Amino acid sequence: KPGKADGAKGLRFTPVEPNTTDAVVVPPGHDQNVVIRWGDPILRGAPAFDPARQSAKAQAGQFGYNNDFLTLLPLPGEHGRQLLFANHEYTNEELMFPGYDRNAPTREQVAIAQAAHGLSVVIVQEERRTGKLTAVPRHRLNRRLHTASEFRMAGPAAGSPLLRTSKDRTGTKVFGTLNNCAGGTTPWGTVLSGEENFNQYFANAASVTDPETKQRLARYGMTGGATSRKWERFDDRFDLTKEPNEPNRFGWVVELDPYDPDFVPRKRTALGRFKHEGAEPQLTADGRAVVYMGDDERFDYLYKFVSSKAMRKGRTRADREHNLTLLDEGTLYVARLTGDSPAEEIDGSGKLPSDGEFDGSGQWIPLAAGDRSFVPGMTADEVYVYTRLAADKVGATKMDRPEDVEPSPRTGRVYAALTNNTARGTEGRAPADEANPRNENKHGHILEMAENWGDPASDGFAWRLFLVCGDPEDPSTYFAGYPKDRVSPISCPDNVTFDAYGNLWISTDGNKLGTHDGLFGVATAGDRRGELKQFLTVPRGAETCGPIVQEDRVLVAVQHPGEISGASFEKPQSQWPDGPGRVNRPAVVSVWRKDGRRIGV
Numbered sequence: 022k023p024g025k026a027d028g029a030k031g032l033r034f035t036p037v038e039p040n041t042t043d044a045v046v047v048p049p050g051h052d053q054n055v056v057i058r059w060g061d062p063i064l065r066g067a068p069a070f071d072p073a074r075q076s077a078k079a080q081a082g083q084f085g086y087n088n089d090f091l092t093l094l095p096l097p098g099e100h101g102r103q104l105l106f107a108n109h110e111y112t113n114e115e116l117m118f119p120g121y122d123r124n125a126p127t128r129e130q131v132a133i134a135q136a137a138h139g140l141s142v143v144i145v146q147e148e149r150r151t152g153k154l155t156a157v158p159r160h161r162l163n164r165r166l167h168t169a170s171e172f173r174m175a176g177p178a179a180g181s182p183l184l185r186t187s188k189d190r191t192g193t194k195v196f197g198t199l200n201n202c203a204g205g206t207t208p209w210g211t212v213l214s215g216e217e218n219f220n221q222y223f224a225n226a227a228s229v230t231d232p233e234t235k236q237r238l239a240r241y242g243m244t245g246g247a248t249s250r251k252w253e254r255f256d257d258r259f260d261l262t263k264e265p266n267e268p269n270r271f272g273w274v275v276e277l278d279p280y281d282p283d284f285v286p287r288k289r290t291a292l293g294r295f296k297h298e299g300a301e302p303q304l305t306a307d308g309r310a311v312v313y314m315g316d317d318e319r320f321d322y323l324y325k326f327v328s329s330k331a332m333r334k335g336r337t338r339a340d341r342e343h344n345l346t347l348l349d350e351g352t353l354y355v356a357r358l359t360g361d362s363p364a365e366e367i368d369g370s371g372k373l374p375s376d377g378e379f380d381g382s383g384q385w386i387p388l389a390a391g392d393r394s395f396v397p398g399m400t401a402d403e404v405y406v407y408t409r410l411a412a413d414k415v416g417a418t419k420m421d422r423p424e425d426v427e428p429s430p431r432t433g434r435v436y437a438a439l440t441n442n443t444a445r446g447t448e449g450r451a452p453a454d455e456a457n458p459r460n461e462n463k464h465g466h467i468l469e470m471a472e473n474w475g476d477p478a479s480d481g482f483a484w485r486l487f488l489v490c491g492d493p494e495d496p497s498t499y500f501a502g503y504p505k506d507r508v509s510p511i512s513c514p515d516n517v518t519f520d521a522y523g524n525l526w527i528s529t530d531g532n533k534l535g536t537h538d539g540l541f542g543v544a545t546a547g548d549r550r551g552e553l554k555q556f557l558t559v560p561r562g563a564e565t566c567g568p569i570v571q572e573d574r575v576l577v578a579v580q581h582p583g584e585i586s587g588a589s590f591e592k593p594q595s596q597w598p599d600g601p602g603r604v605n606r607p608a609v610v611s612v613w614r615k616d617g618r619r620i621g622v
């Protein structure tokens with residue numbers, strides 16, 4: 022077992038053992054603080070959090086619920102401060118509201134939940150000589166964007182009839198962003214955030230009569246009657262029989278300029294519409310932006326977008342305006358992966374084929390560029406709005422729930438978390454293939470891609486599985502060939518990021534090994550490639566999100582603490598973060614070394 026504080030540079034800490042402790046557990050010699058939690062006031066005039074008297078007005082000025090993606094950006098001119106961006110994926114009304122009746126939510130409860138979704142920008146201040154971070158309320162750049170905030174549709178499908186509703190004849194102006202999951206940070210200083218399971222907010226697909234509309238809704242997971250939150254009772258735009266195009270305005274990557282408090286965030290139609298997890302860019306040698314993206318659904322796809330224009334490095338207003346158009350023009354691709362081992366050697370058990378590796382080659386298949394469609398029978402607008410249907414037609418590879426995808430800033434190799442897919446190989450569903458080699462895949466895997474010629478804009482790549490997750494004693498697991506008696510168990514990889522030394526960090530969601538979710542670091546190169554070590558675990562019912570690994574600090578978003586079947590406001594199933602009998606509050610946690618030195622060295 023990994024028991025010692027040795028390891029690759031950046032990973033020299035004593036790993037945290039798998040556990041079910043109702044706390045954030047960090048390695049010995051490290052300390053932590055809660056940076057900001059659900060309900061903390063961030064805007065001027067917002068009141069202190071009082072769960073018994075929460076209001077929509079208060080919530081609109083407070084940090085939202087269920088923080089997921091995080092990024093920290095520099096704040097020049099303000100010593101010891103950084104800009105924290107967080108998104109708020111969804112709400113859990115049972116845990117949020119006293120006496121919540123899921124059959125009869127009140128108008129105010131719905132409005133609070135809507136205000137608790139979305140995005141937050143909050144300035145944070147570091148304490149001298151520790152890694153402690155605290156929020157700076159009422160800073161002029163602090164911002165909340167939620168379900169009533171204005172967003173703009175941008176790029177080639179903006180204004181399309183498919184995006185028009187009775188309230189917006191232009192097809193360009195939409196209120197809110199929903200179910201933001203992971204995201205990305207652009208080299209031009211903006212943030213991206215992926216709208217994921219937006220389908221769950223739209224009611225009454227079962228009553229839609231037009232067969233084509235119905236089929237399109239079904240491909241995006243909209244088939245039922247009432248939704249669980251019942252927003253449709255208070256707002257017609259969530260009722261598909263009244264506004265069949267409203268869901269077409271969700272499922273996009275959102276771009277926000279967090280340095281401009283008046284910026285209207287854009288939904289980037291050129292990047293396609295699906296259940297977006299993250300969107301992480303890197304630049305080509307000539308400065309074009311390449312954005313990698315996953316569609317988090319069983320048997321869905323991996324995508325990338327390549328911009329046609331190059332980023333400008335200057336700092337003038339004109340340069341910034343130019344860079345804010347990069348994600349509106351370019352080509353959208355979907356991935357097809359072909360294994361190099363004979364199909365009969367992939368038996369669905371996870372047993373390595375005779376060449377010793379799950380690997381092969383890949384192709385990026387173009388779907389659309391500007392107003393040009395490459396998909397027979399679909400217009401460009403249709404490709405952008407119904408991207409899943411376009412990818413179905415071109416023979417893309419059905420993956421085991423593509424979550425976060427991120428290029429290594431060191432090597433350019435791209436890592437995709439495939440979180441799990443228990444339906445793989447079950448009756449009527451696609452069987453294991455070399456890129457998704459286990460049937461009923463409970464624990465997920467990590468794919469490593471190397472673009473041809475090292476060019477992110479290439480139309481082909483080589484790939485291999487870097488990790489096949491689970492308990493290392495399970496023979497179907499694989500840790501890049503590293504000895505399995507020297508790695509931590511891992512299950513259900515979700516978010517990925519890199520540290521300054523090129524190590525990959527992975528956070529998990531839904532650990533199927535019976536212990537809590539957590540954060541792991543693993544070397545991707547050198548003798549210790551594949552040596553995976555657990556850095557922290559999160560409280561009961563929580564998933565680990567948004568990891569940021571800086572030299573002197575690790576930041577995680579602890580999402581949905583206490584979310585366990587049967588839990589309610591009155592009967593919380595976790596004591597985190599505020600102790601026994603208190604409402605659970607999703608929160609951002611900072612971790613640092615007590616001796617003030619850099620993490621993992």
Ligand code: FEO
Nearest residue numbers: 202217298317424
């Ligand atoms: Fe919201 Fe795909 O995790």
Ligand code: CA
Nearest residue numbers: 202203424515
């Ligand atoms: Ca996620």
Ligand code: CA
Nearest residue numbers: 362378379380
């Ligand atoms: Ca092979």
Ligand code: CA
Nearest residue numbers: 424440515530
């Ligand atoms: Ca997930």
